[in-house]
Amino acid sequence: MHRIERKPQEVFGDWIAGVADDWPQDAREWAHREFIDTIAVMVPGAVDPLADKIFATVEAWGHGPCTVFGKQQKLAAPWAALVNGAIAHVLDFDDNFDPPKAHPSAVLVPAIMAVAEEEKLSGPAVIDAYIVGLQILGRIGQGLNPTHRNRGWHATATVGVMGATAACARLLKLDAETCARALSIATSMSGGFMSQFGTEMKPIHAGLAAKGGIMAARFAQAGVTAGALTLDGATGMNRLMVGPDYEQLRDAMTHVEHGQTLRYSLENVGEPLLITEHKFRVKRFPTCGAIHRAMDGLLDLKEQYDFTAADVVSVDLLMPQVHFNNVFYTDPQNPLEAKFSAEYAVGCILARGDCTLADFTPEKVMSEDVRALFPIIHRHPVDKAESEFPTEVHVELKDGRKVKAVIAWPRGSKAAPFTDAEYWSKFDKCCAGVLDDDARAHLRDALERLPDLSHAGEIMARATFPSSQATRQQGQRRVYDNAN
Template sequence: MTMNPNNPLHAFAKWTSETNSDWSDVALDRARNAFIDVIAVIIPGTDEPVTRKVYDLATEWGRGNCSAIGFPEKLSAPMAALVNGTAAHALDFDDNFDPAKAHATAVLAPALLALADQEKLSGTQLLDAYIVGLQMIGRVGQGVNPYHRARGWHATATVGAVGSAAGCARLLRLNPEETAHAISLATSLAGGFMSQFGTMTKPLHSGLAAAGAVQAALFAKAGITAGTDTLHGTTGMGTLMVGQDVEELREGMKGKAEHGQTVTFATTDIGNPLQIEEYGLKVKRFPNCGSIHRALDGLLALKAEHKFDKNNVKEIFVRAPAAHLRNLMYEKPQNSMEAKFSLEFSLAAGLLNGNVGLKDYAESNISNPEILELLPLIRKEYVEKLETDFYTQVHVTLDNGETVSTEVAMPVGSTARPLSNEQLWDKFDACVEGYLDKQIKSTVKKKLEHLADENDISSLMAVLS
């Protein structure tokens, strides 16, 4: 293959393969924290029906020498990534990544953990591949968003698979040509629609993308070749997964790119800015769709400030970007998965309890009459503006006629309002309660805290399995 620096696929591959690994402390700390957070949510995610069903099939499809967190059977690397990726997204408690408009770590971390487990690689190599893979998830996302996501593609499943394949190629130390084939191959393994939200298939998207990323890198390592125009060509991802009006959309984004999204694949300065430093990750405070978080943060802040409860609220009115509210299609959810995509249910639970946690989305709580009676109080307005151009507004009208209001630009857990280390470990403890005994939890926490010092990731995975 002749590498063309003007071809974004080749530019991405060259940077992925050859960039130095002298990462800043900020980058390394954020990468480590991403693994702490994703493993925290994978552990209870293994108990979800979708994960158990996927694991049962994975044991039939491919045994090997890799661990699936929470399960006894060893699996092949793609099947371990499939199971762990599904578990990572099963509770919708995993992080968001703005440049990609995707749940990045739920795809990237399971893919890398599977390969690091198989190859017995170190924590330092794992963190390096995560930083590189996240950069590529962001760069691919910036090349197709915001319209890719706005038009109904589940970017976790599409952008996540392609960028994570680059991370896997980095971990396997593939050369630039092999890396280009891995990224290109991944476009043929990328797919998923937002019409699957609220069903078991949504978390399965994350598992499929993680497995696809592993497969793409291993295919490339084995010498399987792929096309050179699969990102920017007329029949590439940038046109087919955005739309035939991509040129018009691209013109419209000039001067107002959101999270670096230009609907154009970069060919220069691929590593500048480093996205884990520039944008960071949104670590979730609540186990529901991230499109709910600004409104829920606002409601809980108003509740804490003004000391109201369910008995003296007449109405909760939310004005939010339409792209957020379109994700929240279940006004009267019938099950736990639908409830995670319900603004009404989540705000009602927050009004009732003063917080929202995993227990609020238990199947037994979905028909809670105290929550159901509050659903009619909640009203919403779709605002056709970008999320950076319009902050989410929350207006609460009390029974005395007074209206108290706030607006939220960025949710708790974002780089603008990050969780402290204490809050991150509190989330970990809450997630693993009832799943890990005291000794195992202590061992896992110590290994995660000092992830860069792990000589062999398979020892961590063995404890987790």
Template sequence: MATVLEKIADHIVSRTSFSPLAMARAQEAVIDTIGCMLAGAADQAPQAVARAFSGQIGANGPPAILRGGRASPSVAALINGTAAHCLDFDDNFHPARAHASAVLVPALLSIATADAAISGRQFLHAYLAGLEAQAAVGFGVNPSHYNRGWHGTSTVGCIGTAAGVAILLGLNATEIAQAMSIATSSAAGPKGQFGTPTKPLHAGMAARNAVEAALLAQAGMSGRLDILERPQGFLDLFGGEACAGWQALSMGDSHIIETHGLVTKLHPCCASTHRAIDAARDLQMEYDFCLDDVLSIETNLGRSAVDNLAYPDPVDEMQARFSMQYCLATALYQGNLSLSDFTCAAIFRPEIRLHMPKISMSAYHAAQEHGIERLPHHVTIDLRDGRRLKTERLYATGSVAVPLTAAERGSKFADCLRWAGLRAEKTHEAFLNFEDAASLKEMLNSFERSTAP
């Protein structure tokens, strides 16, 4: 009987073509992630990683580190992955409970920027294979795995991304399964690190570990192919109390990006805040009030979301990204959130701090969440004039249910480039030809030349 890893590998190898919808959504995700990576490159976390491995970075070599330098595939994936996730502006992928693209895109770029023969279409095929593998691994352990405290980006993301890298390297089904098995031994990352620079490092480590696992499999390294389901394997050790396993796993004709999609972030902060922010803004736009009119705001979220938002009184910009009080107060005060709201100066603005104590959080009971894939986040606002306003959001803006417009995607990409200090004229439009690029390496080289300060 085939193991879970063998079933996943056989399936992604057998899927040799993708629908126009799947390809379009994959391209959107890749472009969005590159924008986030460029914006984050100068942040303290990727800069610390670059300093740590400065002896392995030079002007020449195959894989590129976006914003400067070349290194081994491992180091390039580590730095670019950390940069992709450090501003928490990168997408979310619910089936894996992971920032899927922040691991996949840097890992795949570390291979593609070293090989001029890899096309945009090949890259997107590998991306879609890795995304489907992440979803399949996550199926057996989530949400119990995530709720237990494991950061799915660096656990499930690492294992699934190894499959995507293996596809890009041209490995066969057995080698892909081996790459995923090897990656399982590198899967790690506690959510207790949220709000610190090590949280984005999780994405970098997952990208690096996935690349190394695929290269090791290519070189003949092997592990147990039943490592997900066997005793003392991934499910046994990482699954948590309510994991389902893979007995009911079914990967059909429709790709997961078509049925579930990703959530492209509108706000540069933890996704656990987004549905409450969107709900509160819905009320604000309908009833036309400002924060001075508010007595109190109650938010009711999923348990894992409350656990993620551990900083009611943030002391730095990283903690602020994981503070419902700061993010929601800022969004209601000025009508939106931007990258500029997450600097040391911005987070101590008295006009924001004044209103943060008005905001409280509560969580669903475990029994309410049991067996339910998604519950809405609720917001209740009491105004000084006596009105009580209530609403809920099942999906955040940027999800498949409430997608960003093409203009919003372009604006976000341009904002990321401006934050990075790069010239932003017509860059998003140029990337819309990503799928058709004959050489992804040359396309990215041309992009770097055109955006140089």
């Protein structure tokens, strides 16, 4: 009997619509923690200048029932998700997820919360949608990576919209065929280049993906038709967004990390459950995660050998080339560029003993205490994957000592996850200078109760701040003043 081969989007659509909401408790807890982390970084993100730029642009496009972080005026769901996604990603302090090599929560949380407000959905429903959306985001990302990301696509945008679509389709209880169509529609909203790193468009990618997920699910719900071969076909997402050598690369692959096989996993979409298998890379520093292993290593060396910047002859960074590809600014000229600079991140650790939100003002970025160290920080790219080659930090001291740290996983990752106390400590630090003690406690209370909330929108209702420009500028200054 001839076997009819099913399309990836059909298999994924079946799983989105049909998988039971009986997740293991640790999966629910991981999802809950990433809501905490994302809401935390959205608080200072809401007083970043980009927030006002985007809100001023989209405000006239449609008011509605959905909260924009830090604003009194509510918007229609796609526009609220657009602003909130950018706010969540603007400080580059939000989590990373290895299977797609993307920032998932800055996309998923804003999309999910907008639909939850619109539809008055519960906390358990949003946690369920997050787990479902993350699984599809990861599975599609594994089918495109590692080549997709290494060739310059920003997976937070390209694959993030697919995860957001799955999460929204789950919230709206769409049937399997409609879920599959929603994923096909979402491919038409997939885009974003790493050449935007170090600019305000980079965080807007997260917002566009969140918005696109809502729109794709709603278009599918309305009956909009879409192609059947948009994920895997002659002009499918994998061939177009990997390259014309997609099949050769896929068939020649010998080393696999993070499940990235250049193949869509269709035999068992939900096993393993990626949220518990891979967990997250929760950020200790508000910089590109590619440099965090080096930053951790240098901090460890400073603590172990008790040296300062004045004692150092040189710092040599041996890192996979793909990590250096992300932190490509060797002479950053503004805070956004500094977030993608190996020299600035390592220089902050060496000169200041840490790297916090306070280090990303124009004055701090141009300060000579760090910039004077750039010439002694040397790059040594290694043509190996990150799991094949841990980051090495070599420090030569003026007293003749040569010390070295080897770091395979950064703090906050699967190998060294944050404790619940560390999540809440990050939340408190992010709120400092933006929310007063009562407002912070009010928001934390709702976040703590997320798994049991009858209306998840209660969290967003506690996320409005004073909206005058003067007050917001004062809040932004206080963020940086209190970041240490």
